[in-house]
Amino acid sequence: MASPEEQLATMINNLPEKTGKDLAAWIKIIKASGLEKHGQIVKMLKTDHGVTHGFANLISAKARETGEEINLTTAQYKGKEHLRPIHDAIIKFARSLGSDVEISPKKSSVSLRRKKQFTLISPATKSRIDLGLALKGEASAGRLETYNAMCSHRVRLESEADFDDEVKAWIREAYSRAG
Numbered sequence: 001m002a003s004p005e006e007q008l009a010t011m012i013n014n015l016p017e018k019t020g021k022d023l024a025a026w027i028k029i030i031k032a033s034g035l036e037k038h039g040q041i042v043k044m045l046k047t048d049h050g051v052t053h054g055f056a057n058l059i060s061a062k063a064r065e066t067g068e069e070i071n072l073t074t075a076q077y078k079g080k081e082h083l084r085p086i087h088d089a090i091i092k093f094a095r096s097l098g099s100d101v102e103i104s105p106k107k108s109s110v111s112l113r114r115k116k117q118f119t120l121i122s123p124a125t126k127s128r129i130d131l132g133l134a135l136k137g138e139a140s141a142g143r144l145e146t147y148n149a150m151c152s153h154r155v156r157l158e159s160e161a162d163f164d165d166e167v168k169a170w171i172r173e174a175y176s177r178a179g
Contacts, residue, residue, distance in 0.1 A: 091110075118134045130157075137152075143167075
């Protein structure tokens with residue numbers, strides 16, 4: 001089975017055949033549209049250009065990859081650089097769940113969305129990431145704690161070892177509920 005990176009490369013390579021334009025051409029169309037939000041861009045590509053959802057999601061995500069988003073995430077980990085590998089592992093895992101995962105960096109967190117947010121990555125302290133999960137109705141037990149209104153639960157991650165199969169299963173469940 002192809003890795004997520006290989007699948008992404010295949011989709012990008014198939015853009016001209018499947019959509020009639022390469023990624024650079026689609027990015028020009030998006031920039032000319034003035035749209036900035038992922039959902040608005042996907043809707044425009046599907047409605048105005050007949051692009052299928054999977055390709056529209058990919059094109060929108062690639063068009064929105066800017067230095068600003070990279071700088072937002074980099075700023076979150078200033079002085080907490082040792083936590084960044086945990087963040088990167090979460091992002092890599094989330095991308096493996098499906099092509100419809102939207103990664104949206106904010107000033108102090110990174111939201112992972114599908115049709116709605118399912119996970120929130122927040123470098124909460126110098127020693128910990130709080131991983132918020134949208135698992136409304138699940139009982140809090142052990143590492144899975146009650147959290148806040150945006151994410152019903154959280155898991156505290158202090159090392160890459162903390163991002164284990166149990167946490168991945170919770171993310172997978174949150175992802176499935178967000179579809």
